[in-house]
Amino acid sequence: MDATAKFTHFRVGNKNVKSLYTEGGVVWVGTSGGVVRYDTKNDSFKLFDTKNGLLSNGMFYVGKVKGKVAVGTYGGGLSLLDEKTGKWQTYNIPDGLGDAFVYDVITAKNGDIWIATWSGANRIRGGDLDNRSKWDLYTVDNTKGGLPNDWVYGLSEGKNGDIWLATEGGMARFANNRWENWNHAKGLGAAYDRVRKDIAFKNDPGKQSVHHAKQKEEMGLKDVDVAYNPNYVVALEVDAQGQIWAGTWGGGLSRFDGRRWQSYTTAEGLPGNHVFALHIDGKGQLWIGTNNGLTRWQNGKFSKSMTTADGLFANNIFAMTSTPDGALWVGSYGGVALLRPGN
Numbered sequence: 001m002d003a004t005a006k007f008t009h010f011r012v013g014n015k016n017v018k019s020l021y022t023e024g025g026v027v028w029v030g031t032s033g034g035v036v037r038y039d040t041k042n043d044s045f046k047l048f049d050t051k052n053g054l055l056s057n058g059m060f061y062v063g064k065v066k067g068k069v070a071v072g073t074y075g076g077g078l079s080l081l082d083e084k085t086g087k088w089q090t091y092n093i094p095d096g097l098g099d100a101f102v103y104d105v106i107t108a109k110n111g112d113i114w115i116a117t118w119s120g121a122n123r124i125r126g127g128d129l130d131n132r133s134k135w136d137l138y139t140v141d142n143t144k145g146g147l148p149n150d151w152v153y154g155l156s157e158g159k160n161g162d163i164w165l166a167t168e169g170g171m172a173r174f175a176n177n178r179w180e181n182w183n184h185a186k187g188l189g190a191a192y193d194r195v196r197k198d199i200a201f202k203n204d205p206g207k208q209s210v211h212h213a214k215q216k217e218e219m220g221l222k223d224v225d226v227a228y229n230p231n232y233v234v235a236l237e238v239d240a241q242g243q244i245w246a247g248t249w250g251g252g253l254s255r256f257d258g259r260r261w262q263s264y265t266t267a268e269g270l271p272g273n274h275v276f277a278l279h280i281d282g283k284g285q286l287w288i289g290t291n292n293g294l295t296r297w298q299n300g301k302f303s304k305s306m307t308t309a310d311g312l313f314a315n316n317i318f319a320m321t322s323t324p325d326g327a328l329w330v331g332s333y334g335g336v337a338l339l340r341p342g343n
Contacts, residue, residue, distance in 0.1 A: 007311035007330075007337040012036065017331030019062040020321040021069075027329060028069060029336055030059030030319070035071050053088035054079055060103045065113065066127060072102030078115060096135030098122050106155045106163075114163055116152035121165055138174070146179020147172050149215075154236030156244075164244055166233035168215060171246055171256070184219070187261035189230020189251025192221075195273045198266045199226045199250055226250070227274065230263075237278040239286060247275025253288060269302035271295050272315075279320035279328075287328065289317025294330060306339075313337040 012031050019030030029036040034049030034057045048071075049057045058074025068080040077092035077100045091097055099119035106114050107127060115122040120139035128134040138147050149169025156164045162175035170183035182188050216222055219231055230251030237245045244256040252265035252273045264270050272292030279287045286297040293307040293315050307315050312330065319331035326341035 007313070007339055009311075009313050009335055009337050010038070011313075011335040014334065016318060016333050017336055018058075018060055018318050019072075020319045020329050020331050020336070021062045021064070022321045022323055022329060023064070027321070027336075028062045029331065030062040030071060032059070032074075033057050035059050035062055048081070048088075050076075052086070055090055055092075056100075060101070061105055063105060065105055065107065066129070070105060072105055072115070073100075075100045078102045078105065091129060095129075096122065096124075096132050096137070098137045098139070103153050104155045106157060108157050108163065109161060114155050116155050116165065118151050120150045121147065121152045121155070123163075140169075143179050146174075146181060148181045148183060148231075153234050156236050156238045158238050158244070159242035164236060164238060166236040166246060168229075168232050169219075170231045171233055171236075171244070182256070182261065184230040184251070188233070188246065188254050188263075189248040190254075190263040190265045190273070191230075192224060192228055194263075194267065195228065195250060195252060195265050196226070198273050199228055235275050235278040235289075237280050237286060239280060240284050245278055245286060247278050247288070248273075250274055264302070269295070269305075271302075271305040271307070276316065276318050277320050277331075279322065281322035281326065281328065282324055283326065287320055287322075289320055289330065291316050293317070311337065 015031040015033040017029055017031050021028040025041045027038045034047050037046045056073040056076025059071055061072030063070055070080045072078050077090050077097055079088045079090045081088050092100055099117035101118040104116040111127045113124040113127045120137050123136045125134045139150050140147050149167040151168040152165055154166030162173050165172040170181055170188055172181040228250035230248050232249035233246045235247030246254045250273050252263050252270055253275050254261050254263045265273050272290035274291035277289030288295050293305040294317055295302045295305045306312055313335040314332035317330055317332055322328045328339040330337045
C-alpha cells in the first residue's frame with residue numbers, strides 16, 4: 001500500500017470496483033474481475049471468481065445475506081459463500097430470480113429479502129430462499145406501472161418498513177402492498193438547463209444501446225445527446241430522518257422529504273452531476289460519490305470536495321463502505337482508497 005495525502009490505496013488492476021462491504025477487519029471488494037477478500041489484520045488477499053465457484057466475474061453487489069457473504073453478479077445470479085467450506089450456492093432464474101443480473105440486495109426488518117435485477121425486483125417472503133413458493137417478482141407489467149422500469153439498481157428500507165426502489169425510470173415505493181412512483185415530471189432530478197454546462201461525462205448510454213435510446217425517446221430526451229437522464233437513478237439511501245436520497249444520471253442528487261423532491265447540482269456544491277454512489281456511515285453522515293470526486297452532506301450543505309489531488313484513487317466513485325471506527329473505503333476504477341477517521 002502507498003500513502004497519498006489523506007488516503008491509503010490498494011490496486012485491483014485494470015478493473016472497476018463496483019461494490020464494497022466490510023466486517024470485522026475484512027473488506028470485500030466487488031470488481032469487474034471477481035470479488036476480493038482483503039484481511040486488513042494480516043494484509044492478505046484472496047480472489048473469488050469463475051475458477052473457484054462463481055458463475056460470473058462481474059460484481060454489482062457484495063454484502064451479507066442470511067449470515068453469509070453474498071455477491072450479486074453480472075449475468076451469474078446471486079451467490080452466497082459458506083466461508084467454512086469455501087463453497088458458493090447460487091440462486092438464478094430457475095430458482096425464481098427475475099434476472100441473472102443482480103444489482104442490489106437488502107434484508108428488510110420483517111425478514112423479507114429484496115433483490116434488484118434488470119428484469120424487475122424480487123421479494124422473498126420471510127427470506128426463505130430455498131422455498132420457490134416464497135419468491136415474488138414485481139415488474140412494470142404485473143404492477144401495472146407501479147414499478148416504473150424493470151431495470152432496478154437500488155433498494156432501501158424506509159422508517160415505516162416501506163421499500164424504496166431506484167430504477168431507470170424513476171423512484172418507486174412499495175408500502176402496504178401498494179405502489180407509488182416519482183419521475184422527473186414529478187420533481188425528481190434537476191432540469192437539463194441547470195446541469196448542461198457541467199455534463200462533462202459524455203458516455204451517453206442512449207448512443208450505445210437500443211434500450212437506452214428508446215428510453216430517452218419515451219422520456220422526451222431524444223434531442224439531448226449527452227449523458228443526462230434525470231429519471232435514471234443509480235444510487236439510493238434513506239437517512240435516519242426518513243428522507244430519501246437519489247443519485248441520478250446527470251441530474252444531480254435529489255432528496256425527498258415525504259412531500260416534494262429537491263435537487264442539488266454543482267451549483268450547490270456537488271462535485272459532479274452524475275451521482276454513482278451514496279453511503280450513510282455509522283455517524284449518520286451521507287457521503288456522495290460522483291463522476292468528479294467525493295463529498296458529504298453536513299449541516300445542510302456539501303463539504304469541500306475531495307479528488308485525486310487529495311489522494312483519491314480516481315474521481316469516478318462507484319462504491320463506498322465504512323467501519324465502526326469511522327474509516328471510509330472508496331471504490332473507483334482501478335482500486336480502492338481508505339479515508340481514515342479524523343480526515
